[in-house]
Amino acid sequence: MKKVLMSVAVGAAFVMAAGSASAQTLNQVKSRGVLQCGSNTGLAGFGQPDAQGNWTGLDVDYCRAVAAAIFNDASKVKFVPLSAKDRFTALQSGEVDILVRNTTWTMSRDTQLGLEFGPVNYYDGQGFMVRKKLKIASAMELSGASVCTQQGTTTELNLADFFRANKLKYEVVAFASSDETIKAYDAGRCDVFTTDASGLYAERLKLTAPDDHIVLPEIISKEPLGAAWRHGDNQWGDIVKWTHYAMVTAEELGVTKANVDEMLKSTNPDVKRLLGTEGKFGEAIGLTNDWAYRIIKLVGNYGESFDRNVGAGSRLKIARGVNALWSKGGLQYAPPIR
């Protein structure tokens, strides 16, 4: 029954997606006066309300940056919390303009749902956490280990693939919820805890002695998390894509929230093109030429956003790793603005 329902839903989605394939999103957003952003219902570091009910996080910053580019006001975002199940429908049906909700970019989602996936604002992947006292430095040394994981997730499948491919022996100890899993690991029911690397850091904080545990360097799956929008509206897609690229470029050029006003006087042609003091790159995507200036002024560059939400400046303390700039050995790479 579920399958039938799903196929009906997907079929209906196609029809609707075909209907909505026009360059209308920007106009709709402008006339509505607020960007509708499909967000997480709560994920540490990515989308999370604080005590006053204000959303913060890496994904949240992406939406705020798009709003900043369009309205010159990072607060003109309506966050629509979506569960994993209704997120694509909400985007297809036009309930949200953009979906930034730690959604993994996969081929089937990109090609079969009538959606476009954009730049990856966080390269995630499944990792392992072990106790320091085991003196393990690499996942390759995990043979014979018992592994705590959540039931019925892709995590469990990736785990099986990894151990089989490397001919390592292991024993799965699976639990229904992530809370039970981390509690069991903390109580010593297993040697290894596995989930997406971003989650490992958040879960580690819940342990009795977080400092006695380390996250191993191996990442055994590819989980590129990025923004998604409706298929067919290329102008809107350009805005979403280049918002992220502007943030990455700003980091690369050393333009920060604090120094962006000074940087307006910069003579560096790359900076001038980014901040709109030279060229008409903003107008070409339907915005004003100071679009990137607004983003950086109101939200900050990618590095600042990363640091504040998930990186060293946050409690999660996730290492930049593969999310570092390409010039620093990571994967974050923006095409040149020219």
Next chain:
Amino acid sequence: MNTQVVSASSKAYVRQEPAAVLPPPGSLIGPLAWIRDNLFSSPSNILLTVVAAAVAYISIPGFLNFLIFDAVWTGADREACIAKDGVVPGACWAFVRERVNFFIYGFYPVDQRWRVDVFFVLGAIGVAWMLWLKAPRRDIGMIYFLVVLPLVSYYLLGGADWLGLSAVDTARWGGLMVTLVVAGVGIVASLPLGILLALGRRSKLPVIKFFSVMFIEFVRGVPLITVLFMANTMLPLFLPDNITVDKLLRALVGIGLFASAYMAEVVRAGLQALPKGQYEGAMAMGLGYWQMMRLIILPQALKVTIPNIVNTYIGLFKDTSLLLIVGIFDFLKAIETARIDPQWAAPTTSTTGYAFAAIVYFLFCYGMASYARAMERRLSVADKR
């Protein structure tokens, strides 16, 4: 007879005063006797008592230690609640204290939260007016509760330009406020709808009967979660692009209809419990259908089913927590979201959040159950004669 007794009392061997009443034998009174009668009256009771005492002995101290004695009451972030020297502290109430406003108001703008407070006060007045049997003018209270309160709340919470209240999108509603709004709408809507459906199902008119049966059986045949998914995921696909129905409204309609189908069956049980003579007697008096229902049948039928009605209400109140699946921030979801915040990540944060949720849900449900019990006692006076 009487005079004889009086005259006899003058004899020396007759007591002048009645003998002092002796206390009952020690084995029949006092705490020991109570314990023997109530806890150790038979081998099976002895066994049960021992087991229950053992369970209490094992669990209660741990419970109290966690919730009260080892708990952390103050602090600004996770540092207060993390393990110190390998010892995990008890409940992290500091976390609940810091986030309690989020649990109650959700994303409601901070400077507008007085509106929610006013809503709570108005709601409390309405509930007290309806439920306190000696309150003056309960007929006005009824109108206030069923008509004035919903209208006022709608504008108060949602905003009204003509009153100078800024609009607050329902996406920003959250926490206990949403739980109460949804449960309140479900409770208020389900009883009248349920009564109509129950009457429809017992109607002699085939079309009405058919549609009532269809509706009840269809809705009862699917889980609430499916109804919510339908309302939330499928409905937007079938509507044109430019029409979006408010997410909370969709859930409200779904829950209201769901609860009324269950209520219909509860009311029908009450209708069927009445002897046929009640119907025939009413008709013999020359009462019309609606008069008969209003004056004779429903008062008796509803009285019989009070425990079941309240049972449905309590179930509905707790079912509101399913809203979190469709991304509406009800009370439980607000706690769920806050407990994963790295600011408060500590071994006991989640447990504390859930304990707080349990306490709040318990208070509400126990309140409803207690009121229903008092109501039943009052209404059953007639049966005791």
